Amino acid sequence: MNPSPDDSGANDRNRGLEAPAAPVISYNEVVLDHFLHPHNVGELAKADTDGFVVVGDSSCGDQMKLWISVRNQRIAKIAFQSFGCPGAIATSSMLTVLAEGRTIEEARLITDDDVVEALGGIPAKKRHCSLLGVQALQAVIDDWEKRGRAPPEQP
Amino acid sequence: MIYLDHNATTPLHPRAFEAMLPFLKELWANPSSPYRFGSQAKAAVEFGRGQIANCIGCKPSEVVFCSGGTESDNLALRGVVRALKSKGNHIVTTAIEHPAVLNTCKALENEGYRVTYLPVTEEGVVEMAALRASLCDGTILVTVMHANNETGVIQPVEEIATTTRARGVVFHTDAVQSAGKLDRKLAELGADLVTFSGHKLYGPRGVGVLYVREGTPLAPWMTGGTHEHGLRAGTENVAAIAGCAEAVTLAFEEAETEGHRLRSLRDRFELQVGAAIQAVRFNGSEAQRVPNTSNISFQDVDGESVVLGLDVRGICVSTGSACSTDDPEPSHVLRAMGLSPRAAQGSVRFSLGRDTCAADLDATVSALKDTVAHLRRVSSIRGDLE
Numbered sequence: 001m002n003p004s005p006d007d008s009g010a011n012d013r014n015r016g017l018e019a020p021a022a023p024v025i026s027y028n029e030v031v032l033d034h035f036l037h038p039h040n041v042g043e044l045a046k047a048d049t050d051g052f053v054v055v056g057d058s059s060c061g062d063q064m065k066l067w068i069s070v071r072n073q074r075i076a077k078i079a080f081q082s083f084g085c086p087g088a089i090a091t092s093s094m095l096t097v098l099a100e101g102r103t104i105e106e107a108r109l110i111t112d113d114d115v116v117e118a119l120g121g122i123p124a125k126k127r128h129c130s131l132l133g134v135q136a137l138q139a140v141i142d143d144w145e146k147r148g149r150a151p152p153e154q155p
Numbered sequence: 156m157i158y159l160d161h162n163a164t165t166p167l168h169p170r171a172f173e174a175m176l177p178f179l180k181e182l183w184a185n186p187s188s189p190y191r192f193g194s195q196a197k198a199a200v201e202f203g204r205g206q207i208a209n210c211i212g213c214k215p216s217e218v219v220f221c222s223g224g225t226e227s228d229n230l231a232l233r234g235v236v237r238a239l240k241s242k243g244n245h246i247v248t249t250a251i252e253h254p255a256v257l258n259t260c261k262a263l264e265n266e267g268y269r270v271t272y273l274p275v276t277e278e279g280v281v282e283m284a285a286l287r288a289s290l291c292d293g294t295i296l297v298t299v300m301h302a303n304n305e306t307g308v309i310q311p312v313e314e315i316a317t318t319t320r321a322r323g324v325v326f327h328t329d330a331v332q333s334a335g336k337l338d339r340k341l342a343e344l345g346a347d348l349v350t351f352s353g354h355k356l357y358g359p360r361g362v363g364v365l366y367v368r369e370g371t372p373l374a375p376w377m378t379g380g381t382h383e384h385g386l387r388a389g390t391e392n393v394a395a396i397a398g399c400a401e402a403v404t405l406a407f408e409e410a411e412t413e414g415h416r417l418r419s420l421r422d423r424f425e426l427q428v429g430a431a432i433q434a435v436r437f438n439g440s441e442a443q444r445v446p447n448t449s450n451i452s453f454q455d456v457d458g459e460s461v462v463l464g465l466d467v468r469g470i471c472v473s474t475g476s477a478c479s480t481d482d483p484e485p486s487h488v489l490r491a492m493g494l495s496p497r498a499a500q501g502s503v504r505f506s507l508g509r510d511t512c513a514a515d516l517d518a519t520v521s522a523l524k525d526t527v528a529h530l531r532r533v534s535s536i537r538g539d540l541e
Contacts, residue, residue: 027463035463041533054535061485061500062457065535081535083497085459089533 038093051144066136087126095133161508168357174401178394203400210407212340223363224331224352225255231327231348238372243293250491278442279308302333306439307448316345335406347371358402362395418446447507456530464526
């Protein structure tokens, strides 16, 4: 770092802009990647939507919307939108990656620990962010069940 | 790297660094020692005290050195209420103070003092009518910051000083964020006690100043030696004092020209942001502000996410004050100004400094535009600013 406005300072600045330094703050590169390039962002078309939910975290003001499309008891498509900190965005994104293609039964078993583990860890004070996504997934499956789709077949 | 967080801290100015060196290398004696080697260190402390007195417009005997802004605030608040314990137990402050004042007030509440937290307007200015109405016979101290650390909004301290003087109430102002940023002699603000700190104006960390107007009732709250007129025990940090004094001198020499430069850069930056990004709110911008600070709420996005988005592009900014990065609660300052929790959560502070140039801000506007657009694509909220 060279904060003085001389030539070397200007060069440092340009380098800093071209090549993002990673890892940033205490987020690892996987978290950072899911923050910068989240998977499954957006919403599903109404015809595709078999479950939809809005959940909020009253402790920090974060909010998440989650859509699923279910085919043959499997989450065929999943999409999310999140308002919140980098931890909220990255955990939401990873949650959709873990849930996509899973059966409803499998998706029901995804925990916040699974999300954190898949991200390779998250700062301790951001752990609560991962709960919101898991909560949303359970709620969106509840919504799908409520819409009258057949519950999973018993073996 | 583009550093736009000068309200958090500033780089040490080369002149301040040079001023410190002799006391780190050769003249490392204890200023209280009885031989000439000690006297040389003592002379440096007194020289620094004189420099600062000259800059802020007071007598050297009215300058007390301590470890930083937080300690200066603690000395002022705890020192006054201790000295005036028999006179009353009521303290008046505002809802937007820095935690150094706010949490000291809360601690004093636990000790039995009564504290009034004054509201502020939508622009973040304390209301004089509320202040006047809050004063009562038991009021022993009013403490209102000069410039807010998050918004840069300047409080009417001269007017408050006139009021408190007429009522015979001691008045303290935390001027950590205004010292050296305004072409104004701090002792002439009219407050009885003024806090400021070295590292916010290109001096070293670990040194703060409390201006104590002659005759102000103040009891030390730390026990120890008789340093600093008996108000602050502990061996003087000679190098830091010398560096701070040099930095203060420099800041006040350049306050006018640097203030003009920063104000025009800041105003241009805000115009550019307003043109490039829709649905933004410039918090406190209708009020008088220190020239380097811009606090912006971006609709539908979280401030921390904006900070990280800029960080990966090599730009350092922050949400609110640096002290609250571990605190998930949205800014108490913006909430006091009436912003919704979500709008407060979407706010980012840009604080310019000596090294900031127009190109830095152009690059920041461009990075900000991309970051906010990205976060709005991801966001589950549409249109929550107002």
